[in-house]
Amino acid sequence: MSAIVLTILHSLGHVVNVYIFSISPLSILACMFPHVFFNDGSELPQKFYWWFFETVPGFTGVILLLVLAIMYVFASHYFRRISFRGFWITHHLYVLMYILIIIHGSFALIQQPRFYVYFLVPAILYLLDKLVSLSRKKIEIAVVKAELLPSGVTHLEFKRPQDFEYKSGQWVRIACLVLGTDEYHPFTLTSAPHEDRLSLHIRAVGPWTTKLRETYSPEVISELGSYPKLYLDGPFGEGHQEWNNYEVSVLVGGGIGVTPFASILKDLVFKSSINCKIQCKKIYFIWVTRTQRQFEWLADIIKEVEMNDSNNLVSVHIYITQLAEKFDLRTTMLYICERHFQKVLNRSLFTGLRAITHFGRPPFVPFFNSLQEVHPEVGKIGVFSCGPPGLTKNVEKACQQINKRDHAHFIHHYENF
Numbered sequence: 001m002s003a004i005v006l007t008i009l010h011s012l013g014h015v016v017n018v019y020i021f022s023i024s025p026l027s028i029l030a031c032m033f034p035h036v037f038f039n040d041g042s043e044l045p046q047k048f049y050w051w052f053f054e055t056v057p058g059f060t061g062v063i064l065l066l067v068l069a070i071m072y073v074f075a076s077h078y079f080r081r082i083s084f085r086g087f088w089i090t091h092h093l094y095v096l097m098y099i100l101i102i103i104h105g106s107f108a109l110i111q112q113p114r115f116y117v118y119f120l121v122p123a124i125l126y127l128l129d130k131l132v133s134l135s136r137k138k139i140e141i142a143v144v145k146a147e148l149l150p151s152g153v154t155h156l157e158f159k160r161p162q163d164f165e166y167k168s169g170q171w172v173r174i175a176c177l178v179l180g181t182d183e184y185h186p187f188t189l190t191s192a193p194h195e196d197r198l199s200l201h202i203r204a205v206g207p208w209t210t211k212l213r214e215t216y217s218p219e220v221i222s223e224l225g226s227y228p229k230l231y232l233d234g235p236f237g238e239g240h241q242e243w244n245n246y247e248v249s250v251l252v253g254g255g256i257g258v259t260p261f262a263s264i265l266k267d268l269v270f271k272s273s274i275n276c277k278i279q280c281k282k283i284y285f286i287w288v289t290r291t292q293r294q295f296e297w298l299a300d301i302i303k304e305v306e307m308n309d310s311n312n313l314v315s316v317h318i319y320i321t322q323l324a325e326k327f328d329l330r331t332t333m334l335y336i337c338e339r340h341f342q343k344v345l346n347r348s349l350f351t352g353l354r355a356i357t358h359f360g361r362p363p364f365v366p367f368f369n370s371l372q373e374v375h376p377e378v379g380k381i382g383v384f385s386c387g388p389p390g391l392t393k394n395v396e397k398a399c400q401q402i403n404k405r406d407h408a409h410f411i412h413h414y415e416n417f
Contacts, residue, residue: 007068014061018051060104067097084208088183098123139164140177143227144197146216149297152204153256154213157197158230165235168192168267169243169260172234174200178215183208184233188259190301192266198232201297203256242413244268244280246382248375250410252362252395254288254387257417261285261386262301269308284371285316286362287355288391302355316355319362364398372407385414392416 052058073079074090105115145157166172166189173184185208191199204210214220215228243249243264251261265285271278287298302316371381385395392414399410 004068004072007065011061011065014058018048018058021051022047056107057104060100064097064100064104067093067100071097081206084185084206085183138175139232141198141230141232143216143230146221146227148213148217149201152210152213153297154202154204154209154216155199155297156202156216156230157191157199158232160196160198161232164198166193167235168263170235170237170263171260172198172200172232172236174233175231176212176215176228177231178228179208179211184231185209186236188263189235190259190262192263192270194267194270201256201259201262205256243283243382243384244278246280246380246411248282248284248371248378249280249382249384250284250286250368250371252286252288252364252383252385252387252391254385254391255417257385257387257391257415258287258298259386260415261384262298265305265314266301268313269305272311272313273308281313282375283314285314286319286367287316288319288321288362288387290321306355317358317362317367318355319358319360321361361394364395365401368398368402368410372402375408378408380409380411383410383412385412387417389416 052062070090071093074083074087080087101115101119105113105119107113139161141158141161143156143158145155147155149155169188171186171188173186175182175184187200187202189198190201191197202209202212204213221227243251251264253259253261265283268278268280268283285302287302305314306316368381375381383395383399385392395414396412399412402410
């Protein structure tokens with residue numbers, strides 16, 4: 001957005017200048033641009049059209065505005081959702097954009113060019129990034145397992161490449177050979193670093209992910225005879241890796257944004273089981289979902305974590321938001337049944353987990369207050385949220401409200417999906 005604002009201000013400045021030039025006498029223009037105009041009485045001041053379409057800086061500037069407009073429109077969230085391919089193609093107009101920028105700033109119509117002072121450092125950084133990206137070996141890997149899960153989630157497992165090292169919460173880019181090798185999409189790994197296989201849980205929310213789900217359907221697999229291979233690029237960094245820098249961490253996941261926490265939870269429990277020295281002593285995982293069936297695959301991972309969590313490091317709270325927040329008769333009966341079932345069998349009636357199930361949206365401020373009481377000796381608590389913007393904003397507001405008090409400081413890291 002800042003690039004668009006600066007582009008508009010830059011263009012408006014040129015419009016004002018051109019207007020002044022268009023109404024200025026030729027004698028003044030000859031003094032300002034002696035290498036362009038001569039005050040011999042045979043010429044008239046040039047008008048708008050000449051400045052914008054018959055000069056190299058003007059014409060390249062107009063083309064630059066069109067290129068930027070196309071890139072901006074197709075980079076919007078709406079267009080990326082309906083046509084990622086269109087975004088991918090138009091995004092490569094950046095090559096033309098850089099060429100036009102160099103021509104636009106090199107012609108010296110108004111003054112001697114100084115643009116290279118501002119262009120040189122970003123250009124060097126960009127070239128270094130491209131060289132690193134090109135040097136990375138994109139690995140072709142074989143898929144060993146594919147499942148079509150409820151809520152449009154596709155579960156893929158594939159062999160872990162040799163010397164592939166990653167941290168919990170990191171993400172990779174994949175391309176499907178059947179769908180085209182030139183279109184890579186980022187997804188968070190749901191496998192833990194100690195596991196022999198890599199796994200992804202991909203929700204079908206756009207054209208590419210929908211086609212991917214169709215590609216790994218049993219009908220298509222029976223026709224192909226084997227699972228289509230993937231290209232793998234990564235791993236790449238992620239802010240959620242800092243969860244182990246705090247004695248107490250709170251993980252908040254909503255929608256498909258729970259995927260990085262699946263890896264983190266499994267990693268934490270494994271390190272604890274082998275007595276690995278870690279700074280994090282307690283993790284609170286808040287899972288916000290519309291229904292317990294929306295992400296049943298995560299329930300299986302939580303069940304695995306609960307079975308292996310012998311030191312009681314992880315405390316899981318599940319919030320089902322489809323039910324009314326106000327306690328009407330239906331919600332009251334469900335609440336009573338859930339609490340009774342939890343008390344008798346130490347299991348949730350809805351999920352079958354030891355995790356506590358709540359109805360409605362999570363009250364973050366009271367929850368964070370309770371953590372201050374449970375862990376009075378902790379000075380900083382890390383909060384990591386991943387999901388829709390509404391969820392991360394609510395977490396941020398709660399952290400800001402709690403931090404006004406003289407207690408443990410909540411440091412919020414977030415990512416929107």
